[in-house]
Amino acid sequence: MSHDPTAPASSPFLTEAHHLFRATMHRFVAREIEPYAAAWDEAESFPRALYERAAETGLLQIGFPADYGGVDADPFFGVIAAQELARAGCGGVAASLLSHTIALPPIVAAGPTAMKQRVLPEVLAGRRIAALAITEPECGSDVAALNTTALRVGEEYVINGSKTFITSGMRADYLTVAVRTGGPGKGGVSLLLVETGRPGLTRTPLRKMGWWASDTATLYFDAVRVPAVNLIGRENEGFGLIMRNFNRERLGMAAGCIASARLCLEETLRYARARRSFGQRLVDHQVVRHKLADMAMRIEASQAWLEQLAWQVMQGEDPVASICMLKNQATLTMEYCAREAVQTFGGAGYMRGTKVERIYREVRVNAIGGGAEEIMRELAARQWGWVAP
Amino acid sequence: MKLLVPVKRVVDYNVKVRVRADGSGVETSGVKMSMNPFDEIAVEEAVRLKEKGVASEIVAVSMGVAACAETLRTALAMGADRGILVETEVELQPLAVAKLLRAIVEKESPRMVILGKQAIDDDMNATGQMLAALLGWPQGTFASKLVIEGDQALVTREVDGGLETVSLTLPAIVTTDLRLNEPRYASLPNIMKARKKPIDILKPADLGVDPSPRLAVLNVAEPPRRQAGKKVASVAELVDKLKNEAKVI
Numbered sequence: 195m196s197h198d199p200t201a202p203a204s205s206p207f208l209t210e211a212h213h214l215f216r217a218t219m220h221r222f223v224a225r226e227i228e229p230y231a232a233a234w235d236e237a238e239s240f241p242r243a244l245y246e247r248a249a250e251t252g253l254l255q256i257g258f259p260a261d262y263g264g265v266d267a268d269p270f271f272g273v274i275a276a277q278e279l280a281r282a283g284c285g286g287v288a289a290s291l292l293s294h295t296i297a298l299p300p301i302v303a304a305g306p307t308a309m310k311q312r313v314l315p316e317v318l319a320g321r322r323i324a325a326l327a328i329t330e331p332e333c334g335s336d337v338a339a340l341n342t343t344a345l346r347v348g349e350e351y352v353i354n355g356s357k358t359f360i361t362s363g364m365r366a367d368y369l370t371v372a373v374r375t376g377g378p379g380k381g382g383v384s385l386l387l388v389e390t391g392r393p394g395l396t397r398t399p400l401r402k403m404g405w406w407a408s409d410t411a412t413l414y415f416d417a418v419r420v421p422a423v424n425l426i427g428r429e430n431e432g433f434g435l436i437m438r439n440f441n442r443e444r445l446g447m448a449a450g451c452i453a454s455a456r457l458c459l460e461e462t463l464r465y466a467r468a469r470r471s472f473g474q475r476l477v478d479h480q481v482v483r484h485k486l487a488d489m490a491m492r493i494e495a496s497q498a499w500l501e502q503l504a505w506q507v508m509q510g511e512d513p514v515a516s517i518c519m520l521k522n523q524a525t526l527t528m529e530y531c532a533r534e535a536v537q538t539f540g541g542a543g544y545m546r547g548t549k550v551e552r553i554y555r556e557v558r559v560n561a562i563g564g565g566a567e568e569i570m571r572e573l574a575a576r577q578w579g580w581v582a583p
Numbered sequence: 584m585k586l587l588v589p590v591k592r593v594v595d596y597n598v599k600v601r602v603r604a605d606g607s608g609v610e611t612s613g614v615k616m617s618m619n620p621f622d623e624i625a626v627e628e629a630v631r632l633k634e635k636g637v638a639s640e641i642v643a644v645s646m647g648v649a650a651c652a653e654t655l656r657t658a659l660a661m662g663a664d665r666g667i668l669v670e671t672e673v674e675l676q677p678l679a680v681a682k683l684l685r686a687i688v689e690k691e692s693p694r695m696v697i698l699g700k701q702a703i704d705d706d707m708n709a710t711g712q713m714l715a716a717l718l719g720w721p722q723g724t725f726a727s728k729l730v731i732e733g734d735q736a737l738v739t740r741e742v743d744g745g746l747e748t749v750s751l752t753l754p755a756i757v758t759t760d761l762r763l764n765e766p767r768y769a770s771l772p773n774i775m776k777a778r779k780k781p782i783d784i785l786k787p788a789d790l791g792v793d794p795s796p797r798l799a800v801l802n803v804a805e806p807p808r809r810q811a812g813k814k815v816a817s818v819a820e821l822v823d824k825l826k827n828e829a830k831v832i
Contacts (some may be wrong), residue, residue, distance in 0.1 A: 210653055213772045214660055217617065222768060254770025265772050369795075 196517045199490035200460040207501050212270055215252070218375035219278035229285035232547050234407040240287050241366065245320035248291055255318045257295075258441070261300060261399035262314035269504040272442070273449040280453035283461075283549030285556040286407030293362035296443050297370045300385050300435040304427030309387060315367055316362050325366035327357040327413055328436060329389075334359075335569045337372065337436060342415060344373035346429075349422050351375075351386060353394075353415040359563075363411025363491060364399050366390055371415075372432055380433035385426040394418040405553030440565060444517050445504060447564045448524035452496045456526045458535035460491045461550050465539055476538065485534045492527040497522060514578035517568040525561040532557050584753075585640045586629045587693035588663060589624040589684060592654040593704040594646055605792035609704070618654045621699025621829070622764075624759040627766040628729060629697050630662035637731050640680075641666050644687055646661065646675055659777035666782035671794055673701070679794035688718060694755065698724050700758040703717045711758035722750040725760040733820055734739035812816035 196280060224526075226247055248254050256271050258264025266276040279288040294317050316322040333339045342355025353373055369388040376382030380543075388395065402410055403499040427435055463486055466476035474480045499520055506513050535550040536543035543550050561567050575581060594600055595615040605656040608755050618626075632638040643658035645651040655666035671820075685817050688696065701708035715722035722727075723738025727746070730737040736751045740761055751757075787794045815821045823832045 210656055211774050213653065214657055214769055215771055216778075217657070217772070218768045218770065250770060251768045252774070255771060265775060266770065267775070271771065463755055 199494060199557040200456065202496075203497075205501055206268055207505050212274060214270055217251065217570055218251050219275055220281070222248070222253070223278050224280050224444060226383050227282040227287055231282045231407070231549075231552075235284055235286060235552060236406070236546075238401070239407045239409065239568055240290070240407050241294060242323075243284055243299055244287070244291060247320070249318065249320035251376065254292075254294065254320055255478050258298065258314065262302075262310055263318040264314070268324065268443060269442075269507045270501075272305065272446055273500065273504050275448035275455055276446045277453035280444065281538045282292065283454070283457055283545040283552050284407055285406035285450065285454065285553075285560070289405055289408040290362045290365070290444070292325040293326065294318075295446065296439055297326040297362075297366075297368065299431075299439050299442065300370055301387065301427050304347060304385075304431075304435055305387070305436065306423060308423070309426070318435070322367040323362050323365050324368040324370065325360055325370045326361035326439075327360045327363070327369045329359050331412070332357055336391040336568055338383065338433060340372055340374060342371070342373050343534045344384065344386055346375070347419075347551065350419045351422060351424070353386065355405065355414060356414045358412040359400065360411050362409055363413055364409045369413070370426065372436060379539065382430055383436070384429050384430040385435055386430040387424040387426055388415075388418065392418050392420060403558060404552065404575065405559050419447060441507065441512070441517055443564050444521045445500070445507065447560060448496075448500055448517070448520045451521075451524035451528040451560050452493060452500055454532035454556070455489065455493050455496070455524075458528075458550055458553055459493060460550070462486060462489070462535045462538045465542075478498070482538060485538060489531045489534055494528060496520075496527045505571065511546055513571050515574035517575075518565065520573040521565060522567050522570050525557070525567065528553070529557045530559060584638050584694040585642065585691065586638045587642050587644060587691060587696045587711070588625050588629045588630065588658065588697045589646075589680075590624070590654050591619040591699070591702045591704075592616050592645060592651045593619045593702050596699075596703055602803050602805050605803060608803050609798065615679050616650070618657050619699050621701060621703070621759055621761070622658075623647045623766040624653070624761070624763050625697040626656065626658045626661045626663060627764045628726075628757075630767070631764065632729075633662065642667060642691055642693065644669065644684065644832060646671065646680055646683055648672060655684050655782055656777055656797040657699040657769055657775075659780045659782075660774045661767060662773070663780075665780055668782055668784045668788060669790065670784055671787050674730055674796055676796050676798055677707050677709035677713055678797060679787075679792065681717055682792045683787060683790055683794065684710070685717045686719065686792055688807055688823055690716075691791075695753060695755055695757060697729075697757045697759065697769075700760055711756050715756040718754075718756070720755050722756040722758070723751050724747050726757050727760050727762045729757060729763065742825050759826075780797045807832060 252265055253275055254263040256267050257361055258487045317324045330340050344351040344353045367390055371386050371388050373384055374382050374385055375384040395418050396414045397411045400410045466482050501517055503513055503520055532554040536554045539550055594616040597614055602609045629641045633641055641663040641665045642665055643655050645655045645669045649670055652668055659666055698711050713755045725740045726738045728739035736753055736755050738757055739746050739748045748791040801810055
């Protein structure tokens with residue numbers, strides 16, 4: 195029997211443990227997310243208890259050190275998790291549920307032991323929520339230009355400024371915040387851990403085009419004081435820590451986008467087999483089944499590259515440029531498939547409540563967040579040495 | 584106390600089952616396979632007994648093709664301690680499975696065998712009962728609650744009139760019903776740990792059992808397609824249709 199492009203193919207990279215974990219994630223998503231996805235998206239939130247349920251499956255712990263409650267696992271486990279989560283067709287849930295996967299890595303890499311002991315086990319068990327705060331109202335992709343300041347006063351830092359588009363910003367207990375501790379440019383950036391109960395911190399929720407179920411906020415720091423031991427890594431060396439973060443984030447985003455595209459194909463095929471027009475099923479019209487074939491072609495090519503790059507990362511390589519281009523390949527594939535899916539659904543795809551309608555609204559956030567498409571192309575071109583230094 | 588938990592690899596409950604074109608059985612190639620859901624409940628119950636300190640060791644057993652090792656690995660990831668795979672290409676029927684299990688029981692001497700009341704593939708509902716008969720052990724089937732008190736197992740069963748509780752003297756056979764528990768997820772940390780747990784591989788001949796089928800399947804066919812329902816406008820029309828179309832009154 196030939197491979198059905200509505201399901202992932204067998205893969206030379208996957209072992210028995212990967213298959214077992216996929217089965218666990220599949221069941222978790224089918225049971226605890228998918229039935230509620232439409233309602234949570236409309237409610238612009240999901241129950242906080244989902245974090246602890248997710249921790250029971252090991253989802254939150256993937257790739258974090260075992261000493262702090264994590265599970266040492268190769269990148270394919272992250273890919274599987276992202277792809278199974280995407281099957282709910284509700285990217286906002288995954289974005290908030292996994293916000294710690296961008297907030298915690300700097301702490302793992304450079305945080306003091308006491309901070310690791312205090313923060314990591316609680317977050318990995320789903321009892322506390324962590325978020326990463328980099329983007330500001332006046333600076334996004336240009337991270338080195340950020341304006342939020344942290345002034346060292348005795349044994350404390352005093353933070354002033356604001357952050358925006360922060361995923362899990364409203365509910366987070368811990369924030370990993372990029373601040374300016376030194377001069378202009380990337381050499382003056384540091385990372386600080388901020389507990390959200392501290393005086394002077396206020397938060398405002400933001401409403402979005404898609405990812406409604408995710409919590410997104412603007413944060414205001416008005417002389418927020420944190421102890422100097424909350425510094426993550428060395429002062430003015432935060433920029434490198436931020437950049438190191440991106441490989442894993444982009445690989446996960448690409449995995450999710452490709453799975454969302456596959457879900458569009460699956461949903462469209464299902465609809466095209468049931469819906470009739472001009473005396474036959476939609477799928478019996480050549481123009482419709484060719485749309486499906488065009489979707490499958492892009493999805494399978496993207497998936498193959500995703501797995502190839504995950505394998506390279508597993509070998510200890512650092513294919514930054516390729517991962518940037520993979521992210522674009524994935525978001526463009528998702529964009530194409532979401533368009534063709536909603537187009538095939540017609541009026542039904544324009545109504546709220548279907549997976550393809552939600553995915554259509556989630557295309558742009560993926561193409562902008564975690565590195566905009568234009569930035570990705572430029573970063574890759576520079577990495578490949580196509581620009582005079 | 585040692586527990587034996589047989590687990591069967593079946594077509595996943597989400598898969599739409601298709602009959603093979605030649606009528607020889609159900610299509611299983613290229614189809615997602617999983618642990619029989621009733622067996623998952625059996626594993627969960629065994630793990631809970633171990634967590635309560637009632638059980639000391641859980642041995643999971645599966646029988647069939649080499650891929651059944653994956654089903655065993657799921658049981659190990661849920662909390663079983665070790666696995667036994669009885670590997671054979673022969674199609675196994677309940678009596679053969681019961682005989683193979685009897686041989687394993689004689690080898691392992693468990694105090695209790697907990698297994699699903701039936702498998703969702705053929706719904707035979709026979710292996711537990713046959714095993715009890717072969718061993719001469721008491722059986723508590725369709726358990727919705729299980730309590731161990733000393734050498735007694737109190738099994739609450741869902742019967743037509745309500746609930747019935749039977750008291751069995753160990754060693755005994757218990758088969759699980761849906762409402763006994765809600766099985767846990769095979770979590771990532773436990774999947775990683777399960778990779779190191781041992782699985783012994785045996786052949787039916789090692790256990791002195793001839794597993795050849797005693798029943799011959801002549802033909803497997805899809806159930807006849809149900810016709811779409813009809814809406815009627817009045818009671819008179821309903822009676823007319825029941826009389827003249829359905830011919831049931």
